[in-house]
Amino acid sequence: MTTNVIGKPLPRVDGRAKVTGVARYAADFNQPGQACAVIVGATVGLGRVTGIDTGPVEKMPGVIAVITHRNAPRLPYAPHKSYIDPATGERLHVLQDDHVRFYGQPVAVVVADTIEQAERGAAALHISYTPERPIIDPADAQALPVVPEAGKQPDARLPADTARGSADSALADAPMRVDEIYEIARENHNPMEPHATVAAWNGNRLTLWSKSQFVVNEQAEVAAVFGLPSENVQVICPFIGGAFGTTLRTWPHVTLAAMAARQVARPVKLVLTRKQMFFMTGHRPRTLQRMALGATVDGKLTCIVHEGTGETSRYEEFMEALTSVTTFLYSTPNVRTRYRLLPLDIGTPNHMRGPGEASGVFALECAVDELSYKLGMDPIDLRRRNEPAIDEGENRPFSSRSLMKCYDLAAERFGWSRRSPEPRSMRDGRLLVGMGVASASYPAFHAPASARARLLADGTAEVEVAASDMGPGTYTSMTQVAAETLGLPVERVCFSLGRSDYPPAPSHGGSWTMASVGSAVRAACLAVQKEAGKHPQSGRPIEAIASSQRDPDAAARFSMHAFGAVFAEVAVDPDVGTIRLRRAVGAYGIGRVVNPRLARSQCIGGMVGGMGMALMERTVLDSRDGRPVNAHMADYLLPVNLDIPQLEAHFVEELDPHVNALGVKGLGEIALVGMAPAIANAIFHATGKRVRASPIRIEDVLTV
Amino acid sequence: MLPFTIEKATSIQGAIAAASSGRRFIAGGTTLIDLMREEVERPEHLVDINTLPLSDIRIEGSDLVIGALARMADVAAHPDVQRLHPLVAESLIEGASPQLRNMASIGGNLLQRARCPYFRMLDASCNKRSPGSGCAAINGLNAGHAIFGTSNHCVATHPSDIAVVLVALEATMQVRGPRGERSFPVEELFRLPGDTPHLEHTLLPGELILTVRVPGSPYSRRARYLKVRDRASYEFALVSAAAALDVGGGVIRQARLAVGGVGTRPWRLGAVEKALIGKTPDRKVFETAARLAIEGARPLSGNHYKLELLPRTIVRALEMTGEAA
Incomplete structure (x- = not known):
């Protein structure tokens, strides 16, 4: 029996719980006898802590403990690395020594009966330092790039260097050239929900109600930090109020909450402030990229040279897929990519929606746009002219690639034919109007995952996975997969996630939850049905656990990526430089769409993220002490409702039998990738001014 | 807290x-x-x-009288304000966010503190917050800071939008203190930072703002507020301009112009006003006059763009006075 629920635009199964406040987020899990902890961050950007005057704070009302590197337990910090952690370097060992490595690094925790008392204590704690000048500016002469250790092997997932053909000599010989530098600003994730952990010990067992996109890794990491068997740690996180990657890793505050709870022998709640979320929970790294394209006069790409450098901390080498897309987006015989890291006195960056790809594609797609103007060629025609038949970087076919179909669909919906090609040629009254396009791409990953399915005697089913739902609708889409596989109506399926004692799931990032967890849910449902067939009418619950991973044969044969085309229209005020996005249309080839309503919602969110990247978002550091100066929602600009125009997301029909049994590619990241370059290209079309640094703001377009 | x-x-x-x-x-x-x-x-x-009875919004003759406790949202939505003093309504709607406008009073708006990031960071030096500690913004990140009225002790802008309009329209305010009531131009409320940037206004101890009076004038209908910023709402002005023209017989008889986002207090531009009087209200005249706006400006490392943006904002605001809001 099939109910055909996959593909239906069901509303969120957890929507009611969320809007009625029944859904519980990490900080909602108050425990009896709980104390509150507040982190004190370093007020220097580099140096050593020389003195902490804890005495007066310890005497303050309600204060239970002031924990610093002087009295903190020396934690085992057993080796632990998941794929979400930088492969090279070692995580920050919090309160284990007197070193300050970046501004805002935790240097103390004040624990008190109430949050107000803990905040008071934290504000009153006097700490002295011997400060040194941090190097935080990529342009600083003392900032020296390094070859990322984990990229040195040619078969590395993110190789530092790749080459096919001879790109540099092809560039020298090319009749048409673009060779420019593009800069992406540091961005912070800024989800609505702050990072929060409630920690409670029971003997040698620890429960963490903690905001996490990867509960099984948080379990394993905290166990390693405290030297516990993994099964002694339980991580619970049923709901996430947005994350965009910031809770993929387990940051020091989680350890601090657990440390504090053990120290005071009470459950402890620790919630980061909005400001602290700019200090210690990762960020999209600043990147500098040289993008050089060579082409024939009729628009055939002869080469691409892409050299990108991303900032990282001094203690970990954070890598992202900055140059990956360059190797397969276009057909060209000569490509050379180079990826370097710039260690600075900052906290380690981490993945932020569309990590690497968003920044790399910005450079590539702006450069292709620049080339189109040099050639006098329509930017879509230029892309069509260079559309590859296979992944030329890996020399194997794509499992599916619908990029040109995406262009066709989005161009029609957008009305691209109404665009006049000349820059500054379109107006609406006084305003300069511009239209721009860009391609988007993101890998169709699939990680091993497992799930448990249980058929109950009342004819309902329960499915459990240690997955997460940071907003895309995992609860709903997995319910659909289970209902479809079991042949049950969705109301009879209860899907649960967010507990580390459920069957393990991969990190909730990289757009692979639908493929990985979805395939595991399907496998578990098939397994439990098979089990049920063996014991008909037993009257007892029947349970099965199954796991899934990508078919290795398909993985070896095909290059698997999602593609999309993004169109943007901007209006620029020629007098005062105000830039407003007027509308945007994206079309995406993402395999099968499990829930079009959620998919569209997710795309619109991603497009808003790309809009922020293009026009507003930038964390600014004071070079004197590395302090993020605009660590405040009034000063770190994100699009508000009044900025966000009509955004359309469409999906092309794409059947891909190779990616996984569900035929899904995932779409969390790709919805952001492509948006920023489409807007940048539209701004050029409107103004004739090419701005190669994000975000593009009034001061950048005031003068041509 | x-x-x-x-x-x-x-x-x-x-x-x-x-x-x-x-x-x-x-x-x-x-x-x-x-x-x-x-x-x-x-x-x-x-x-x-x-709960004090200071929330009235009323018209007296052609003057608009706003109680100090009237909320920004209520003033902006008041039919008489929209009809007779649209410039006031326009500037209020450009300020803050709907949630803030529902709460914020007119008196409080005028007295709001400077919007400098270092002012808000206890571990940064700031003469406004802790006198004598220095100014982190002068050699720090100062793209949003002032180019007029600055001193070696403070370069923060006054953030209010409505204050710019009130200064342009020569509004007055009525205050009462222990020694009785007095009335003075809104412009005189604001101090320059000098070497006492922690002193921001001229109210005496105990003085309470009762009302703000916006005089009716021949140009109150031909007046616009233009706020230039990177996002459409909930951002302080990079540059703003309140412009009002009294045009008769094809020439500008009187002009009022004040700008925001550029001064340590709302900044009246008398020289530009003078340059407009007697001229025909066209773009060329506006451009010539607006060039005078940046005289005496002292840009910082991060805000040179304001020298370009300010005259452009003024020209556009002056043009807008001839267009419907």
């Missing part, structure tokens, strides 16, 4: 008496509470004036 006491004022006299003995007024609280949470402001005693 530090502990504090709060009491409700039951009369204007009572409120003034309370403030004279060191209590701080609190109205909408949109600035004060925010800064108290960050411990930038540390009042020990507050007196809540929200």
Whole structure:
């Protein structure tokens, strides 16, 4: 029996719980006898802590403990690395020594009966330092790039260097050239929900109600930090109020909450402030990229040279897929990519929606746009002219690639034919109007995952996975997969996630939850049905656990990526430089769409993220002490409702039998990738001014 | 947040008496509470004036009289304000966000503290917050800071939008203190930072703003407020301009122009006004006059763009006076 629920635009199964406040987020899990902890961050950007005057704070009302590197337990910090952690370097060992490595690094925790008392204590704690000048500016002469250790092997997932053909000599010989530098600003994730952990010990067992996109890794990491068997740690996180990657890793505050709870022998709640979320929970790294394209006069790409450098901390080498897309987006015989890291006195960056790809594609797609103007060629025609038949970087076919179909669909919906090609040629009254396009791409990953399915005697089913739902609708889409596989109506399926004692799931990032967890849910449902067939009418619950991973044969044969085309229209005020996005249309080839309503919602969110990247978002550091100066929602600009125009997301029909049994590619990241370059290209079309640094703001377009 | 006491004022006299003995007024609280949470402001005693009868919005003759406790949203939505003083409504709608406008009072708006990031960071030097500690912004990140009225001690802008309009329209304010009532131009409320940037206004201890009076004028209908910023709402002005023209017989008879986002207080541009008088209201005239706006400007490392943006904003605002809002 099939109910055909996959593909239906069901509303969120957890929507009611969320809007009625029944859904519980990490900080909602108050425990009896709980104390509150507040982190004190370093007020220097580099140096050593020389003195902490804890005495007066310890005497303050309600204060239970002031924990610093002087009295903190020396934690085992057993080796632990998941794929979400930088492969090279070692995580920050919090309160284990007197070193300050970046501004805002935790240097103390004040624990008190109430949050107000803990905040008071934290504000009153006097700490002295011997400060040194941090190097935080990529342009600083003392900032020296390094070859990322984990990229040195040619078969590395993110190789530092790749080459096919001879790109540099092809560039020298090319009749048409673009060779420019593009800069992406540091961005912070800024989800609505702050990072929060409630920690409670029971003997040698620890429960963490903690905001996490990867509960099984948080379990394993905290166990390693405290030297516990993994099964002694339980991580619970049923709901996430947005994350965009910031809770993929387990940051020091989680350890601090657990440390504090053990120290005071009470459950402890620790919630980061909005400001602290700019200090210690990762960020999209600043990147500098040289993008050089060579082409024939009729628009055939002869080469691409892409050299990108991303900032990282001094203690970990954070890598992202900055140059990956360059190797397969276009057909060209000569490509050379180079990826370097710039260690600075900052906290380690981490993945932020569309990590690497968003920044790399910005450079590539702006450069292709620049080339189109040099050639006098329509930017879509230029892309069509260079559309590859296979992944030329890996020399194997794509499992599916619908990029040109995406262009066709989005161009029609957008009305691209109404665009006049000349820059500054379109107006609406006084305003300069511009239209721009860009391609988007993101890998169709699939990680091993497992799930448990249980058929109950009342004819309902329960499915459990240690997955997460940071907003895309995992609860709903997995319910659909289970209902479809079991042949049950969705109301009879209860899907649960967010507990580390459920069957393990991969990190909730990289757009692979639908493929990985979805395939595991399907496998578990098939397994439990098979089990049920063996014991008909037993009257007892029947349970099965199954796991899934990508078919290795398909993985070896095909290059698997999602593609999309993004169109943007901007209006620029020629007098005062105000830039407003007027509308945007994206079309995406993402395999099968499990829930079009959620998919569209997710795309619109991603497009808003790309809009922020293009026009507003930038964390600014004071070079004197590395302090993020605009660590405040009034000063770190994100699009508000009044900025966000009509955004359309469409999906092309794409059947891909190779990616996984569900035929899904995932779409969390790709919805952001492509948006920023489409807007940048539209701004050029409107103004004739090419701005190669994000975000593009009034001061950048005031003068041509 | 530090502990504090709060009491409700039951009369204007009572409120003034309370403030004279060191209590701080609190109205909408949109600035004060925010800064108290960050411990930038540390009042020990507050007196809540929200129930005082100072919320009236009325027309007297051709003047608009706004009670100090009238909320930004209520003033902006008031039909008489929209009809007779659209410039006031326009500037209020450009300020803050709907949530803040519902709470913030007109008196509190005028007294809001500077919007400098270092002012809000207790571990940064700031002469406004802790006199004598230095100014982190002068050699720091100062793209949003002032180019007029700065000193070696402070370069923060005054953030209010409505204040720019009130200064342009030569509004006055009525205040009452322990020694009685007085009235003075809104422009005189704001101090330049000089070497005492912690002193921002000229109210005497215990003085309470009662009303703001916007005089009716021949150009109050031909007046516009243009606020230039990177996002459409909830951002302070990079540059703003309140422009009003009285045009008769094809020439500008009188002009009023004040700008925001560029001065340590709302900045009236008398030289530009003078250059407009007697001229025909066209773009060329506006451009010539607007060039005078940046005379005496002292840009900082990060805000040179304001020298370009300010005249452009003025030209556009002057043009807009001839267009419907």
